[in-house]
Amino acid sequence: MDDLERIATALPRRIDADPENVEKGLVQLVLTLVELLRQLMERQALRRMEDGTLTDEEIDRLGETFMKLEQRMEELKQHFDLEDGDLNLNLGPLGDLL
């Protein structure tokens, strides 16, 4: 049962249609886009790291920036009572960019 719950949270959930939650839905959408951009950038950076076109200092700085962004995202999610699964709108063709 623990395993199941762990894995289930990896799956996307849908936005609640209750009008009282519309604001939360907007926040969800915005945070999803921010998270998407963060991941796109991170993936780009990882590719350049693999290619060897980043200096050690750049890698370190980028890593710290992404860590801070991740932490900030966690804080925002907690503040708005959202979980990982809430920010996983289907990416469609954008998924190919990751």
Next chain:
Amino acid sequence: MTSASPALQQQVTLVELVDRVLNKGVSLTGDITLSVAGVDLVYVGLRLLLASASTLDRLDAE
């Protein structure tokens, strides 16, 4: 089948159902879309309800 539990199977099936109906399939008219980096991202819409387990019960029963 695979090692997925029935509950996980059910949950994934639900997600995949909604995903297919809303995001896949042919579209003859323009949807509301957001563009990011020149790629269209289909906007699901804020009026979508969370599908509940009762939906799957209904699906199973019929």
Next chain:
Amino acid sequence: MVHLYALVRHPAALPDMRGIEDATLRTVPVDGGVEAVVSDTPNGAAPTENAIVAHARVVEAVAETNSAVLPARFTGDAGSDDDVRAGVARRREQIGAALDRVEGCVELGLRVLRHQRAADAPASSGREYMQRRLEQVEQAQAVARDVHGALAGLARESTSQVVARGELVLTAAYLLPKSAVDEFRSTLQAAEADAKDVTLVLTGPWPPYSFTLIEGSGG
């Protein structure tokens, strides 16, 4: 206003059921031997739970009675019969080709989940963070290659996305003839046994939502 469920070849075999808001199903014949399966929704159709399920049911039933089906995406409003005709006419060649492509086929969906180790202590440096992320992505890609590699060869077409986010490693869809589904399932079970620490979740068979127009992508 009409709601569009699917495109099929003429002559369409309409299933004996109702659509969204209990409306009667009917067809709109279009150019080039294609028919659109629709129902009337005077106020447009909002994507509520009931509507989504009703839409899916109709598409499923249409796929049972017609050998080539292009499922339609749920949009609020497909306009009038003429709008549907015009929309299909505009993409007539692609639609014809797509119907040929999905003839006799179903779609199977796959999600590959990877059990994650308990969270390590936060990375002590930016460089360590990047290193860990790189490893995660590379591991995910390796798993995806093994699993998807084994399955894609059995399918007529497939789509896949390596996700590498949390536990979700890969999502994929496979287009295959109905007769090939059992063999596919067996291969999947074997692939899961070979891969380490993964759970494979197979869904379907679905009507071919993900293979409707452009190769490998839905819509």
